[in-house]
Amino acid sequence: MIFVICIAALFAMIYAGRSALKYAREEENARREALIMEEQSNSGSGPVRWELEGAPYIDVQLLTPNEYSRPQIPIEDVNYIAIHYTANPGATAQANRNYFENLAQTQETKVSSHFVVGLEGEVIQCIPTLEMSYATNSRNVDTVSIECCHMDETGTFETATYQSVVKLTAWLCTRFGLTQENVIRHYDVTGKSCPKYYVDHPEAWEQMKADIAARIQEDYILQENL
Numbered sequence: 001m002i003f004v005i006c007i008a009a010l011f012a013m014i015y016a017g018r019s020a021l022k023y024a025r026e027e028e029n030a031r032r033e034a035l036i037m038e039e040q041s042n043s044g045s046g047p048v049r050w051e052l053e054g055a056p057y058i059d060v061q062l063l064t065p066n067e068y069s070r071p072q073i074p075i076e077d078v079n080y081i082a083i084h085y086t087a088n089p090g091a092t093a094q095a096n097r098n099y100f101e102n103l104a105q106t107q108e109t110k111v112s113s114h115f116v117v118g119l120e121g122e123v124i125q126c127i128p129t130l131e132m133s134y135a136t137n138s139r140n141v142d143t144v145s146i147e148c149c150h151m152d153e154t155g156t157f158e159t160a161t162y163q164s165v166v167k168l169t170a171w172l173c174t175r176f177g178l179t180q181e182n183v184i185r186h187y188d189v190t191g192k193s194c195p196k197y198y199v200d201h202p203e204a205w206e207q208m209k210a211d212i213a214a215r216i217q218e219d220y221i222l223q224e225n226l
């Protein structure tokens, strides 16, 4: 009799454990789906809401899924935000986004970025933040990437570009529970001179991280009052 009770109890425990796991998985899937849906709607629950939370205005222009720039590989955990420069002086955010989009046809290389920040501070989103981009090499698996446009070979950011990238990065940090310590340069992953000006001038990079840290605090205050 005791044996039968023990077996029954064991089955009950296994069943309870399994349904708890299943519930947790379903909840996580629903959360991810909601986030991707939000990022696909260029309206109410997306950019308008994000601005109230401290983001700059984000023009959502997701790439057509394709293996060269938007492979739709899930990011399990966002642990870093990586800053890049386009290495293409004078090119606009829209031109960069169109280049990524056209890779589906040209198939010349695999490259992309979640966000592109333009010369006038405009922000275009190309990839949902829960999918991988092809920007940061070995860190693509857990990193959201931001490409920044620049006017000349030095790679310095225009004031408007700088202000937008600070706002965007800070807001992403609040969204994923990160701090300025999780903000990296492409250089920190591969040693590549990217973003060039902020590799050549480490003090400018430290200043950018300090500006992001200050902005994170402001965003949390904004978000508390929503």
Ligand SMILES: [Zn+2]
Residues within 6 Å of the ligand: 083, 084, 085, 135, 186, 194, 195
């Ligand atoms: Zn880079």
